[in-house]
Each structure stands twice: as structure tokens, then as C-alpha cells.
Amino acid sequence: MSNGFGLVVRFELRDPEAAAGFDELVARTLPGIKEHEADTLAYVVHSVPGEPNVRVFYELYADRAAFEAHERQPHTVRFLAEREQYLSAVQVTFLEADAGKGPVGP
Structure with a gap:
């Protein structure tokens, strides 16, 4: 079984109007x-209490190839192009599963 391929992405949005536009894009x-x-085993969008202009995505893929296939999908290509107008910052952290409970495991 694959260990999966994951990432966490923190989006900081310019202002409340940008946050609303970003949420519509999502x-x-x-x-x-x-x-x-x-x-794509998990694709979860989170808001952050006390930070109304922040969204955090948790993404889990069966493997690196599944992530790469996700990146090529027309809906993802559109999202990646359109999101820039709403952002003030973005931070991506790639993850490797070591242990735990979920749809993939060591």
C-alpha cells in the first residue's frame, strides 16, 4: 500500500472581498x-478561527502521480490561475506519511 502524498497550503487573502471571491472560486x-x-483521497478547505482572511487546505493523494494528475485537471489549472488575484501570501508544505490512521498507511 502507498504511503500517500500530502500537502498543507495556507492562503492569506488580501481583504474580506478577496476572501469572498476566493471562496467562490473554491x-x-x-x-x-x-x-x-x-x-484524491482528501481535499479539505479550512477556515481559521480569528483569522477571517486565511484559508488552509489539507490535500491527500494516493501517490505523487495522483497529485500530478490533479495539477493537470482543467478545474485545477483554472483555480491556480484565478487564485492569484485574491492572495497576499501562500505557503505550501509537502508531507510524507510516517504513521497514523487513514485511507493510506505505511
């Missing part, structure tokens, strides 16, 4: 991920 993107990406 809402338009999620159906494509849900319907067309069987090897």
Missing part, C-alpha cells in the same frame, strides 16, 4: 475534484 473548483479525481 466552490466552483470542488465539484471537479469530487467527480473526476478518484485518487
